[in-house]
Amino acid sequence: MTPRTRIGVFLPTVGRGPDGQLGDIAACARHAEEHGIDSVWAGDQIVLGSGAPMLDAMVALTTAAAVTRRPRIGFGVLILPLRPVAAVAKQIATLQRLSGGRLVLGVGSGGTPHGVSSWQAVGVPQAERGRLTDDCLAVLPGLVRGTPTRLRHLPGTPMVRLSPGADMPPVLIGGAGRVAIRRTLQYGDGWFPSMTTPEAVAGVAAILRQGAAERGRPVPSITTWVLASLGTQAPNRTAVVASLASGYNLPVDRAAEIPITGGPAEAAERLAAHAAAGADEVVVSFAGGDWFRQVELFAELSGC
Numbered sequence: 001m002t003p004r005t006r007i008g009v010f011l012p013t014v015g016r017g018p019d020g021q022l023g024d025i026a027a028c029a030r031h032a033e034e035h036g037i038d039s040v041w042a043g044d045q046i047v048l049g050s051g052a053p054m055l056d057a058m059v060a061l062t063t064a065a066a067v068t069r070r071p072r073i074g075f076g077v078l079i080l081p082l083r084p085v086a087a088v089a090k091q092i093a094t095l096q097r098l099s100g101g102r103l104v105l106g107v108g109s110g111g112t113p114h115g116v117s118s119w120q121a122v123g124v125p126q127a128e129r130g131r132l133t134d135d136c137l138a139v140l141p142g143l144v145r146g147t148p149t150r151l152r153h154l155p156g157t158p159m160v161r162l163s164p165g166a167d168m169p170p171v172l173i174g175g176a177g178r179v180a181i182r183r184t185l186q187y188g189d190g191w192f193p194s195m196t197t198p199e200a201v202a203g204v205a206a207i208l209r210q211g212a213a214e215r216g217r218p219v220p221s222i223t224t225w226v227l228a229s230l231g232t233q234a235p236n237r238t239a240v241v242a243s244l245a246s247g248y249n250l251p252v253d254r255a256a257e258i259p260i261t262g263g264p265a266e267a268a269e270r271l272a273a274h275a276a277a278g279a280d281e282v283v284v285s286f287a288g289g290d291w292f293r294q295v296e297l298f299a300e301l302s303g304c
Contacts, residue, residue: 006282007038007298008074009286009298010076010284010285013057013060014048023291025060026066028064028292028295029064029068032071033069039104039283040064040074041074041283044076044077045079047120047121049117057075061095061103065095065099065103066098073095073103073104074104074106075104078105078107080132080136081128081132082124086151088140089144089162093144093146094166096169106174106192106223107172108180109133109179110126111177134183135151146165170221171189171190174192174193176193176194176200180193181208185208185212189218189220189221190223191204191208194225194226195244195258196226197254221280225284225285226282226283226285227285228298229288231289232263233290233293234287234289237261260284264300267297
């Protein structure tokens with residue numbers, strides 16, 4: 001792993017085990033900071049298709065920001081079309097201020113395997129998610145900064161100015177398809193694929209470099225999100241690969257290239273593969289085991 005590659009962890013905001021037990025977000029965020037983790041993250045969904053309990057990302061990250069001073073606070077990813085853009089912008093600006101400018105805004109359109117549950121819950125047509133995402137991304141920076149902004153997806157509305165404004169956090173575009181790459185080059189400071197292989201990351205990295213050169217803009221950063229299962233007390237590699245293959249509809253041989261598993265040498269090698277492919281930061285969700293111990297092992301193999 002190159003020295004510039006940062007590491008992050010997803011906080012346990014989704015219930016685990018038969019009783020759906022949720023993590024102590026404040027304690028987890030402090031633990032990550034104490035062990036040198038660069039960033040802590042939370043996923044976003046109103047209703048999980050699996051029925052598992054899930055904490056609200058905005059509230060969870062606000063809690064993490066309140067009990068830490070150094071790690072960046074990341075959405076992985078905030079589903080923009082699920083909520084009115086002005087309301088989201090107000091919350092983002094507030095969290096950016098309260099966190100001391102540590103926010104990282106991963107965003108997506110909600111193309112997840114969770115079905116239509118969240119869309120039905122808030123009364124937003126899922127079929128409109130792509131258009132709504134682009135509309136939100138176009139106006140979000142102005143709203144967050146507190147400059148007068150017209151909401152493009154609501155023709156005829158007056159200018160909106162939110163106060164107080166804040167510095168716009170870096171925007172990472174989630175997804176691995178053609179539309180996500182287009183959005184990254186049009187709106188994003190970085191690309192944020194999940195559960196993808198180092199080979200796929202390297203291929204898109206080349207596309208991003210070429211696209212940035214054609215547009216005369218900086219090359220977007222790359223943050224990869226993968227599954228990790230470290231040490232002997234966590235789920236074994238076979239179980240993790242099978243879970244990835246099933247959950248993401250991947251061939252087993254491709255799924256086997258994604259997770260960071262095993263002892264220090266094997267895990268470090270897999271982490272290095274993501275970095276070598278072009279990842280500026282590698283963020284992990286833990287497949288199981290004791291969350292606090294998993295953070296410690298991840299920090300050790302990363303050289304924190």
